[in-house]
Amino acid sequence: MRKFLIFILLLSLATVACAQLQPSNTAVEDNEVAQETEAEEAPRVEVTATPALPPTYTPEPDGFGGHISPVSTRTMHIVQAGETLGEIASQYGVDTKFLADSNRIYNYHLIEVGQVLYIPPCE
DSSP: OHHHHHHHHHHHHHHHHHHHHSOOHHHHHHHHHHHHHHHHHSOOOOOOOOOOOOOOOOOOOOSSSSOSSOOOOOEEEEOOTTOOHHHHHHHHTOOHHHHHHHTTOSOTTOOOTTOEEEEOOOO
């Protein structure tokens, strides 16, 4: 009889221990419900295709050689002490008025030492 009581006691202890190790079904169900509500509340993301850009216009080259316009380098001149706009223009073979207009100079007598003048290409 004593062995029977010890057996019952051990069996009940084992049952209680196993019940504590396994999660309850209600906790699993609560977790599933929480996941379902999160899935319902998540924003819907739709991926759309990016439209292609239209082709760009490429003009046909004018003349020979395949260039649209002639390639020219820009010449610069730094004004030194004693130089005048007329002297600089004749040095580069351009008209004084054309040089002044190209550099937005409105008074031919007001150029300063160190001023950078852009020399337009001769045409």
